[in-house]
Amino acid sequence: MGTALVTGASAGLGLEFAWQLATARHDLVLVARDAERLTRLARQLEAAAGVHAEVLVADLATREGVDRVAERLRSDERPVGLLVNNAGHGLGQRFVGGDLAKEEQALDVMVRAVLVLSHAAAGAMVARGRGAVLNVASVAALLAGGTYSAHKAWVRTFTEGLAVELAGTGVTATALCPGLTHTEFHAREGLDVSSLPEVAWLDAEDVVARALADVRRGLVVSTPSLRYQALSAALRVTPRWVVRAVGRRRLGLRR
Structure with missing residues (x-):
């Protein structure tokens, strides 16, 4: 069935990707910082789904x-046929006056890592004539929501460009652009989302199922749920000054 590598696999969407891919009989390479959580997850996946789960x-x-x-992605031993660039980094701060080191870490995780790992994976996959890269962006890519929106806008545009370059190679690239999704990400990053209405939220299971279905179809941009598809369409034609005004209101700015 092939091997899938998932970054940020120990929690949130990454954890859901790991379970759904294992259920679909994919062997896995699980990537995250927490060795204990990864090892526990690997054992659970192997016991429940009968797949091989490698901890990285x-x-x-x-x-x-x-x-x-990147070295693992280039390896010919149990080659990776699907890369899921999912790892995220919460900010929870304004850029001006915020911790610059935290901004740089977020940039490294959500931009530089996506660039380097996509390069490693796509090169190896093109040589084999098959494979897929799934980069997790966000509907926030269309907003003016600080550096997080900027990072996700880069991921979306980069993935679209990669898809163009990969056309005809047997390898695809997909940008996943979900809206707000119920995971432990917000709590772990100390983000207060209690004021957001329930209708704004998506279930991680549905988001991942849709993403994997769209990868199989070779879709370049995957936006789960009709309401976020409608919102994305509206944002693409909304004057940017309106989008910026919404961003200022969310930050509580007067100018």
Whole structure:
């Protein structure tokens, strides 16, 4: 069935990707920083689904960690047929006056790691004539929501460009652009989302199922749920000054 490598596999969407891929009989390479959580997950997946789950502990905010994962993607031993660039980094701060080191870590995890790992995976996959890269972006890519929106806009545009370059090679690239999704991500990052209405939220199971179905179809941009598809369509034609005004209101700015 092939091997899938999932970054940020110990929690949130990454954890859901790991379970759904294992259920579909894919062997796995699980990447995250927490060795204990990864090892426990690997044992659970192997026992429940009968697949092989390899643990690869790496901090994608470091060059060493990214290079370790890139080396695994280039390996011919149990070659990776699907890369899921899912690892995220919450910010929970404004850019001006915020912790610059935290901003740099987020950039490394959500931009640089996606770049390096996509390069490693696509090169190996093109040589074999098959494979897929799934990069997790966000509907936030269409907003003016600080550096997080900027990172996700980069992921979306980068993935679209990669898809163009890969056309005809047997390898595909898909950008997943979900809206708000129920996971433990927000709690772990200390983000207060209690004021957001329930209708705004998606279930992680549905988001991942839709993403994997769209990868199988070779879709370039995957936006789960009709309401977020409608919102994305509206945002693409909304004047940017309106989008910026919404961003200012969310930050409580007067100008």
